[in-house]
Amino acid sequence: MNKENLLLYFIMGSNNTSQPPSQVLKKAINGGITCFQFREKGSGALKGKEKETLARELQSICCKHKIPFIVNDDTELAISLHADGIHVGQDDESIQELKKKCPSSMIIGVSAKTIEEAEEAERQGADYIGTGPMFMTTTKEDAELPIGPEGIWALRKQGIQLPIVGIGGINETNAVEVIEAGADGVSFISAISQADDPEKAASTLKDRLT
């Protein structure tokens, strides 16, 4: 994957916003996001056909604007939609399994915060790692304690070269710290999905980082 695409990585599912998700995504794209992950998860998340319909709608918006469309967790959905990529965590499907099932062009993102996890992701051929939580977050129901941007410093210091995107509690006031620690990008849900004006929220984040 082109690591420039990780700079402003927006993640959202239908339960992360009170506005229509398609409107939020369009505004976020107008504001300058560079990548999108469909994460339909947690309380009230859509399932089955409804989930697929929303995924297709958001994918077509991304496609029109040439924004990579990544699916969280759901490999079957990612494959059936010919998504640009899939993101998995340590408790999800292994990279080895994904490599067997997915087209070789599909971007594979993996959550990794320890040196062991990051080295394993590199060995297995992940395209990028997501490291977090950087800061306190209430968006992920089972989020762990924050490791701070120091967690990214530590991975870089120990020689991790894979593209890294920080995640968790990132907003316009702390995004720069994450990049300064060695990340190629920042990912965020609520900073945009909960904003009254998602376009302005995205463009403010972009201004802070460019």
Ligand SMILES: Cc1ncc(COP(=O)(O)OP(=O)(O)O)c(N)n1
């Ligand atoms: C870019 C990015 N980084 C990390 C995660 C977290 O993935 P995971 O640990 O599998 O947790 P869930 O998102 O599935 O709850 C992510 N989604 N994206």
Ligand SMILES: Cc1nc(C(=O)O)sc1CCOP(=O)(O)O
């Ligand atoms: C999906 C997710 N994964 C995390 C991790 O630490 O792996 S934190 C998180 C939630 C990010 O939402 P917000 O930007 O609203 O804090």
Ligand SMILES: [Mg+2]
């Ligand atoms: Mg997961």
